[in-house]
Amino acid sequence: MQKTILGIETSCDETAVAIYSAERGLLAHEVYSQIPLHAQYGGVVPELASRDHIQKLLPLVDATLAAAGLEAADLTAIAYTAGPGLIGALLVGATLATGLAMAWRIPALPIHHMEAHLMATLLEDEPPEFPFIALLVSGGHTMLVDVQGFRRYEILGQTLDDAAGEAFDKTAKLLGLPYPGGPELAALAERGNGDRFNLPRPMLQRPGVDFSFSGLKTAVMLKVRAAEAEGPLDEALRADLADGFQEAVVDTLVRKSIRAVRQNGRQRLIVAGGVAANRLLRNRLHVAMADIGGEVFYPRSEFCTDNGAMIAFTGLLHFSAGDWPEDLADADLSVHARARWNLQEVTA
Ligand code: KG4
Ligand code: ZN
Secondary structure, eight states: OOOEEEEEEOSSSEEEEEEEETTTEEEEEEEEEOHHHHHTTTSOOHHHHHHHHHHHHHHHHHHHHHHHTOOGGGOOEEEEEEESSOHHHHHHHHHHHHHHHHHHTOOEEEEEHHHHHHHGGGGSSSOOOSSEEEEEEOSSOEEEEEEEETTEEEEEEEBSSSOHHHHHHHHHHHTTOOSSOHHHHHHHHTTOOGGGGOOOOTTTTSSSSOBOOHHHHHHHHHHHHHHHHHSSOOHHHHHHHHHHHHHHHHHHHHHHHHHHHHHTTOSEEEEESGGGGOHHHHHHHHHHHHHTTOEEEOOOHHHHSSOSHHHHHHHHHHHHTTOSOSSGGGOOOSOOOOSOOOGGGOOO
């Protein structure tokens, strides 16, 4: 039987749908970003996110089927993000996926969003082999995971406060940049020199691979306030602060990632999540992994950020591994949505 999976992602501020075929690979993927909707508020407004998913999701399912040249009858199953994420936003995807699955008489499979980010690297032509270390760095998460195989994940460390992307966004806001500020801050940093600031590298002196970024953000804030007391922030100072901040975050991420790779005797590192788009991080990780005779892998940039392809693909992996009842009469038709969900609970 041909296996063709529809994937639905609505955990935060992207409405995304894709279709992945076991035989033919990725057939179509569509993303509708809500960034312009939230930008005026300086961050994601959960209620607005849910309402916008409601409006956009069903037309996007239609558009994705049309782009793939398929009809509902061609689908084997629907995979959807069940968590972690914003609960209202998750419920939109989960209820629509379950409803469509009932109507079309196919199974619906709840997928862990972070597992899907891990698996996105395997969508590429030369995917890394298991085992590998994964650095997941997004607006909502920062963690290092030992991926021993499919459904075998051990969280080695994570952030104790802000996620790396969140720290980028908050610091960008302090520097007067629009939301989401990560890419804007990175661009500003290229014109600066942060050496003069000596910003902290939180948690580097401690053993283990946990992270903490809120102290770094506060250190930048104190420098901004001190400078503002003297007069308006000039462009050169903003660029220098952006560079100092980016250097501190990247340095911390690189050193902890290398520590995780070495401590677990791995040769491969994969990096996923929105911050994986950061050029300085990519360059430094490339050099650091080459130095220890290892290799670093990334999903293409559109699959670093939230997307439906990673959900459809992860759904296919579970389906192929027998994680779904073959007979629909045995299928679980309840709606699964969890704001919090530990990745280690996804097991074989
Ligand atoms: O994975 P993602 O699209 O959404 C979730 O948070 O799930 O990640 C978005 C985050 C934002 O915080 C954004 O500022 C950050 O990734 N980001 C970057 C860059 N591009 C996106 N941060 C630093 N440098 C970049 N080039
Ligand atoms: Zn994500």
